[in-house]
Amino acid sequence: MTLTRIQRAAQVAGKSLAGRDTPFIFNEWYVAALSREVSREPLARTILGKTLVFYRKQDGGPVALSNRCAHRSFPLDKGTLVGDHLVCGYHGMRYNELGEVIEVPSQASCGGISIRHYPLVEMGPVIWIWMGQPEQADPATIPEMPMLEDGWVTSEDYMDLKANYVYLHENLLDLTHLSFLHANTFGTPDYARADFDVQISDTRMWLKRYVMPTRLPPVWAKPTRLEGKDAARITTSDFVSPALHIVHAEFYDLALAESERPDQRIKTAHIPTPSTATETHYFVVHGRNFALEEGDVTDFMHQQLMAAFQEDVVGLQQQEILMAAEMDDNYFEISVKSDAASVAMRRYIKRRANEEQGLITTDAPASSTAPTAPAAPATVGNIPVPV
Amino acid sequence: MTLTRIQRAAQVAGKSLAGRDTPFIFNEWYVAALSREVSREPLARTILGKTLVFYRKQDGGPVALSNRCAHRSFPLDKGTLVGDHLVCGYHGMRYNELGEVIEVPSQASCGGISIRHYPLVEMGPVIWIWMGQPEQADPATIPEMPMLEDGWVTSEDYMDLKANYVYLHENLLDLTHLSFLHANTFGTPDYARADFDVQISDTRMWLKRYVMPTRLPPVWAKPTRLEGKDAARITTSDFVSPALHIVHAEFYDLALAESERPDQRIKTAHIPTPSTATETHYFVVHGRNFALEEGDVTDFMHQQLMAAFQEDVVGLQQQEILMAAEMDDNYFEISVKSDAASVAMRRYIKRRANEEQGLITTDAPASSTAPTAPAAPATVGNIPVPV
Amino acid sequence: MTLTRIQRAAQVAGKSLAGRDTPFIFNEWYVAALSREVSREPLARTILGKTLVFYRKQDGGPVALSNRCAHRSFPLDKGTLVGDHLVCGYHGMRYNELGEVIEVPSQASCGGISIRHYPLVEMGPVIWIWMGQPEQADPATIPEMPMLEDGWVTSEDYMDLKANYVYLHENLLDLTHLSFLHANTFGTPDYARADFDVQISDTRMWLKRYVMPTRLPPVWAKPTRLEGKDAARITTSDFVSPALHIVHAEFYDLALAESERPDQRIKTAHIPTPSTATETHYFVVHGRNFALEEGDVTDFMHQQLMAAFQEDVVGLQQQEILMAAEMDDNYFEISVKSDAASVAMRRYIKRRANEEQGLITTDAPASSTAPTAPAAPATVGNIPVPV
Known part of the structure; x- marks a missing residue:
């Protein structure tokens, strides 16, 4: 079917906006859970498309691991929390809070099997998680919540x-x-x-x-x-x-x-x-x-x-x-x-996602917070559209 | 697995028959609804893969618009009918019966935003709709219902x-x-x-x-x-x-x-x-x-x-x-x-769909009603199959 | 995200193991049903991705046919069992136990229409089926059940x-x-x-x-x-x-x-x-x-x-x-x-599936049962992995 001139211009402009098909941004702190949701009962939750398991150690500290056992993909949240360790409910691989296997029941040694663990920071009623490149996990960059x-x-x-x-x-x-x-x-x-x-x-x-x-x-x-x-x-x-x-x-x-x-x-x-x-x-x-x-x-x-x-x-x-x-x-x-404002936000999210995917390079780092003049949206007729 | 000779011939012949994967034919009048289904309460219905909204104006005339708000894809049937106009339930864009936006609450002008509207013809207990190229919508081509x-x-x-x-x-x-x-x-x-x-x-x-x-x-x-x-x-x-x-x-x-x-x-x-x-x-x-x-x-x-x-x-x-x-x-x-008869019908629908998709060209227009000699189906063994 | 050295080695090794995306092996006897499940009431069941219909003849012998009527894909299990024949519930095509159409109600002859039938062997409480190439169906290769x-x-x-x-x-x-x-x-x-x-x-x-x-x-x-x-x-x-x-x-x-x-x-x-x-x-x-x-x-x-x-x-x-x-x-x-043992099993199933798909050729036939020395799994660190 034929689009009007305005509809077609909007369609072109829309290509720079984040939406349903935009990859996730990994190098950001996200809230993984309310503090009260994480307990001694393992909790499974999917974040940025990855299935994780959350639990608290005996000292109360929260832990996040990949929920997929490295051995045969059994969900670890169906296992058992023993002390600070999670024991897989299928063949008994025992994981510490860093995701390292410290016991394989059917053999003497463990040989470096591990799954990913994720840095967590608990702040008041919420627990923040870093899903991105581990070396970039800096708690100082967790956004402030003034309330x-x-x-x-x-x-x-x-x-x-x-x-x-x-x-x-x-x-x-x-x-x-x-x-x-x-x-x-x-x-x-x-x-x-x-x-x-x-x-x-x-x-x-x-x-x-x-x-x-x-x-x-x-x-x-x-x-x-x-x-x-x-x-x-x-x-x-x-x-x-x-x-x-x-x-x-x-x-x-x-x-x-x-x-x-x-x-x-x-x-x-x-x-x-x-x-x-x-x-x-x-x-x-x-x-x-x-x-x-x-x-x-x-x-x-x-x-x-x-x-x-x-x-x-x-x-x-x-x-x-x-x-x-x-x-x-x-x-x-x-x-x-x-x-x-929301068009600028969607362009920003799209740009960040593209950068992580290596699709574009920019001279200015995406995480720069230097303010710039507000982008004046272009208009089609007298309707502003993103350009 | 191996097919028999007859099965294989039928498979080849089947390629010319319309079926589940044949594109829709747009340049036809279809019944969109029973008259009694369309009222002052907006009705959402998907026709030929497009989601539409139907309502009646104050004078009783039926209206069909695309159900997707041009602004942010909110379903218009969740909005409010005010007089002859449909007001989107998200940000309040107001549409007239032609699908033109006549009010954007957050600004003075509307600048030509519109969505598609579809010609309707009410005939007795049913409402016909034209989903095809607007310039071809001719009510004289609505098929007769002798009852x-x-x-x-x-x-x-x-x-x-x-x-x-x-x-x-x-x-x-x-x-x-x-x-x-x-x-x-x-x-x-x-x-x-x-x-x-x-x-x-x-x-x-x-x-x-x-x-x-x-x-x-x-x-x-x-x-x-x-x-x-x-x-x-x-x-x-x-x-x-x-x-x-x-x-x-x-x-x-x-x-x-x-x-x-x-x-x-x-x-x-x-x-x-x-x-x-x-x-x-x-x-x-x-x-x-x-x-x-x-x-x-x-x-x-x-x-x-x-x-x-x-x-x-x-x-x-x-x-x-x-x-x-x-x-x-x-x-x-x-x-x-x-x-x-049904094989001829499926070949006809397939040909019409292909023509709309621009896949084939014919000298004779597909909408020609000039009768021809009934096509004698070819046979494999003594079973007729389409050729 | 970056994998560890062990994870990456396991990923490479995993390519030779059968799993969710491995094609089925057809040239094997499978159990289709418990004997008590197959009766004079037609039973539909999907096996190796094919929908089949099972019933018993008047003499008690079990029959398995493709469940898809050759004429217009109606499920035959919704039809009627008349004597030893299954009559399609849509247009009445009548099938014998070999899947041959022996009656087409709207015409005098049947012309060789047929669907596939599958060899069955009933042994005690189970019924075995051969889904593979018909000429290879040898009941002598049905595996023994010592109990x-x-x-x-x-x-x-x-x-x-x-x-x-x-x-x-x-x-x-x-x-x-x-x-x-x-x-x-x-x-x-x-x-x-x-x-x-x-x-x-x-x-x-x-x-x-x-x-x-x-x-x-x-x-x-x-x-x-x-x-x-x-x-x-x-x-x-x-x-x-x-x-x-x-x-x-x-x-x-x-x-x-x-x-x-x-x-x-x-x-x-x-x-x-x-x-x-x-x-x-x-x-x-x-x-x-x-x-x-x-x-x-x-x-x-x-x-x-x-x-x-x-x-x-x-x-x-x-x-x-x-x-x-x-x-x-x-x-x-x-x-x-x-x-x-299970890694060897998954490699064997993968190899068999690949052979049926024609993806690899081997000098030794896959169905050879000549015992060989157990394959010593390779190790990464001290973890055995398939190679």
């Missing part, structure tokens, strides 16, 4: 998202969708039309939206005591890394002078860890810097937010199903102005 | 058939199977052995079968009051287009002179609309020209017929499963005399 | 194993796994560390294990009356053919002189018939040469053994799932000493 600092109270959760992780990042970088996908939870009709700023560096993308005056939905109005008031709702979508997106929000009563406003902020870490090309571990760590002692506020907000994020899960899964069916030679996506 | 004329009473229904549409056409063009697949419903043992005529033109294939004297099964005997009588049952299988097959049947008491026989005819439109290569929307419109005022006859025949057609659905699905498992280099199908 | 001789009592069963058959053979040729996979049924902790001998010919592989002194698990201790005694448990894993593995076991009281020991032996035929690359018909025929009159012993042992073999099914299916997910360019399996 874990003193003076904040947090809650966390996990969802299984049957869609590619890139589209969760895209979802978060343009909250226009709050007025539609979340019309029944924390969206309001004025959200989609509010002004916004975009900032783009080589590796980080922000979109800041100013909704004011507005009436806050219950999830924000109740804990901030701004019910029925003309309020400001200022939200920053912040792509921190392929493994982390943080939404920063502040709220205040427009009737109050700036000096009189209480400091009421929300920070929510959205943490998409790819499982496979079409499945993502979606972790959430949510924090606030007010009403710190009120446990019922924590419960109320947690429950309200997870209901809203579940709407994203449902929507992204519907999108995934449609893409799987329709992604043929005539496929295209047309971008608009509010996509500027 | 929709005055003096007939009709009923209609829909079944989901998990098999390729070609094999439903094949099923209908050779009713030999009534004695076996429908032994418990409207088949009789003498059906398979009855005399038949075949007529084949470039684009239309008939098989007419004369079962007489016979005893009619209840579905025909009761409404025609021919129970217990020696009757004639004359049935014509008529391939009208890749989208329509009509079965014409007449019944009469053999004890009556021709002038005394009441005019008792049945016409059933079998309407296979391809969804995917292995799934078909199977619509049925059934009509009779007698007992017009008797609603209980309508209900009786409808229920009896649908039970029989459900046997075809089950059988075709069993055939589909077996073909999926067995269609390897040794696959073959051996045709017999009663397949002459 | 079917006089003086033994047997029971038999069937399990559906959703894994490739090669790994069931591998499982059986190294019973090290009894201490782990069967820790709760018939394994004991000392099993994995017991001494063993290996014998390897061109076509047959044995691993004999001497567990003594040991305490027998209930399944063996009860019928042999060796509960609470220091016993010998001597087990031979015997790969007889790609279609048959026999486990021979003997038990005795170590306190008795050799001449005083009663002859108490167990022989269990494990019969893996490939259905597809990832599914196997797993038949078991179990026999003993003692307590011949005690039916409750038969029931007790049968129930205990099937519970244990079900652990193998579960484990092999877990292995299959992991292999399906992880079998990429970095896949490897590292073999140890107790794998010597």
